[in-house]
Amino acid sequence: MKFNSLKMLNWGPYAGEHFVDLRVSDDAPVIVFYAENGHGKTSILTALKWCLYGRTIYKSDGRTSRSLESLVNLESLSTGEEIPFEVTINMEHRGEQFELSRFGKASQEVDGTVELRGLSASLLPQNGPPFAQNDIDDTVNAILNQEVSDFFLFDGEMLGRFEERLKESEASRVFIKKQVERALGLPFIQTLLGDFEDVEMKKNKVIEASNRKNKKTEQARINFGQKSDELESTGEDMRRVAEVRDRCDGEITELQEQLEKVEPIRGLLLEQESTEQRVAEAKSDLSDIEDQLKSLLEDEWWFPLEETLRDEHERTQTEWEQAKLEDTRRIELEFQLKNLANLLDSDKCQTCGQKLPDHDEGHIHGEIERVEIQIGELAGNTNIEQLFERMRKLKTFANRRSAMERIEALEQDIRRAKVRIDKDKQKLRGIQEKLSGDRPDVAALDSQLRLIKSKRDEAESIFEGLEAARKRLSEEVREISKDLRNSPDVESKDRDLLNLAEKAEKIVQQAFASFRDEMRNRVEAQATLLFKRLSSEKEYEAVKIGEDYSLKVQTANARTDNATLELSAGFNQVLTVSFIGALGECSVDSAPLVMDTPFSRLDVGHRRAILGWVSEYKPQVILFTHSGEMVRDTDREHLRASIAREYTVKRLSAFSSEIRKVSNE
């Protein structure tokens, strides 16, 4: 299937009628729309989805939709008149053309609400009468099943959500299995199995009623009644649990959408948190430094006097040393004096007792006089003990690292800490200004999301348990039914029909299990091909979908990493694209690939690898992109030969945009 054209009337930001030629050729299958955010890219994707399935944009799993009222052009509505709105797609499927339209009328009430009337659809084949209203949805689903359309018509947000689901190690197994079953066309098979079960149940009841007069089968009838009731009630429980699970899925999608919108706020909140933590740490540091300073001022209270004390200590030490020298000199001189006095009293040598040859009393007197003068010249106030005691006391204050220097160093630390705190406080004020106003409680949303995810997982686990119980009960009912159906009271046609339904159900179940395994292998092979093509890292060799539906990436040395858990963000996106692409390629013959801003987190290498793949994709690729994710002039080179048509979307006013064809000159 491929699109030939799209017509929008008063749709989204497109006031009046807008026609877009979407024809492509095998050589040039790509159509590119360039538009900045908010100019109307997603409205075109929404138009395609609404026209195909009668529902507005599907986010991720198709459960959440934007209201149709919000998609009618506001500028046209502002006239106050009732206006028509419409989306028409001309598409080609297996050589035949179809024109599918959905349309209605809308008006804006005084209070601003939009009223819709006359919603309808038409499907016109090129050759033949229009399809009946009731057949339109089935026909469109036969061309491209709504269940698998997510693999073809997807936006960047959906990519993100797919990736998010793959990251949840526990839940991803169930998710991957579901996607594989989706690609297989599970709803149809499930309906078929349900039909068989209904037939079996009805026939079993007929057979049970036929046995009522048969006393021999009374116990079997009682058992049958009990088990049938149990089976029915288990089925009811399963439906209720499935409802809870599906409701949770819806809520999860809504919460994830809200969280995506508040992603910038989350960044600010994280920054706020880290800044607050830094301020708290700096305050604690500041308090420690202030305590150290106070403790120093308390312990070394003499700090204003310390240099004087140090100088005085040095001076006292010098005095004490000087006094010690003088004292020694005095002792020496006094000894000399004593010797001279003795010499005066004797003319013999005091040492050897020999008579001195030159005993000159005059000379000795002269010497005594000289020594006495020297003693007199020595300072008389040399109290060495007092000096020593003072020096010892001063040493207590002087013999330390300068307190004043330590005080100054601590004061500098305090100043620095205060500057740091002031800076961070200023930053916090800036963040708080940005965060001011009506903002959602991100933490509450996160916590709510965790809670609902856990509830969903619980529901899933209960559902699996019930499914197993139901299977067991179904077997038991079937066994009991065998005793009852062989009774002669049962009509052979009822018996034959029941046997046939049982056999058919078994065959379908076996076939389904086998198809699913085969599909898993095909998706795995296709995903590997795509992943190897898109990934610039040669280390990764294969994508593996295990028997338990776990998704892994195998490296060249046969090591397997849990997919998306250990890969970088860019690789995760490539893996997700590969997985979706593989599901799409395995699910139907062919369908157009419509991608809305898919490159948001990819580096140049991966972006260009995807562009290379896209350029060869058959039958058609419609790519919506903005300047932030694609460099028009350089990235365009990778698509150049494959581009059939290029459009830019220009915003004319708040509620009006225009699609312009880009000249290929």
Next chain:
Amino acid sequence: MSDVEKASSEDKSQIGVTPAGREILERLKGEYFASEKAAFQASIALALELGLEPSAEVGFETKWGLGTMSGVLEFLAWYLPTETPARAAERLGDAGLRYVESGIETGKTVSEIFARDPKNNADAG
């Protein structure tokens, strides 16, 4: 026998501060010091450093017992030296407090207020 014990019976048995000094002490404690005692002792040291005249104020109100200030009293007893260290502490402390008062007002740091070089404390009285 410590220097304080040897001190004359002429000395005071407690140490007091003037009402003005008490106010300054409170501010110093709030802003810089862990206790008023620490601020008072630093003020004594500053007065000695700058050679300030001991305060001739009257009206000292009892603030501390001698035991609380034993460290600084022993120091004053041998350093000055004096036989009335408590009285000296009281009067030197008051002189130091009055000197730092203007420094506190201009929002200086401890090292600036209690600087040795009076040039660093130009704003101080």
